[in-house]
Amino acid sequence: MRMHQLVKPDTDWLAVHPPSSLVSSPRPEPRLTKLSAYYFAHSIKNEVFILDKLREANFNNNWLRLLLWFLAKDSESELGKTPYYINDYRVMPNTGSDTVEGQFEWFRVNVSLGVAIEVSYELIEKVIDSPIRHNYFESRLLYLIVNSSGKEKLKREYPEIWEEFGLGELSG
Secondary structure, three states: OOOOOOOOOOOOOOOOOOOHHHOOOOOOOOOOOHHHHHHHHHHHHOHHHHHHHHHHOOOHHHHHHHHHHHHHHHHHHHOOOOOOOOOOOOOOOOOOOOOHHHHHHHHHHHOOHHHHHHHHHHHHHHHOOHHHHHHOEOHHHOOOOEOHHHHHHHHHHOHHHHHHOOHHHHHO
């Protein structure tokens, strides 16, 4: 439906502002979830490694997204643990390595490229809201490298995670 409003300067009796019922207030930007905050943190912490792997082969991005999701999920699951936690489990498959390099290599060897593509995109869409995906990652790097605005968002919304990962030391 089209509406028109007469706006004439220097007319005291004429209301020139749109009716409040037609004005929509801007929606607040979504806050990072704990899981997405951990995804950001692992991405920032491993940025040099990620960039190296992307230089090696373009399709490595799929295994990298998968790896970051598993790392984030494990970090999130660590939160609720107590010394008597019965269901002590890690989401990360047993890669035989505690390093990001070894874990990546396990994914590259054991997860087919087709599965990595489908699953990694599916997981990213569930973990990170669309506005956040598009506003806080370097645009051409497929949700792997957090941009400076994303780093500020993580630092502002989850300072405890920022500190836990020692990210201040990386950026300074």
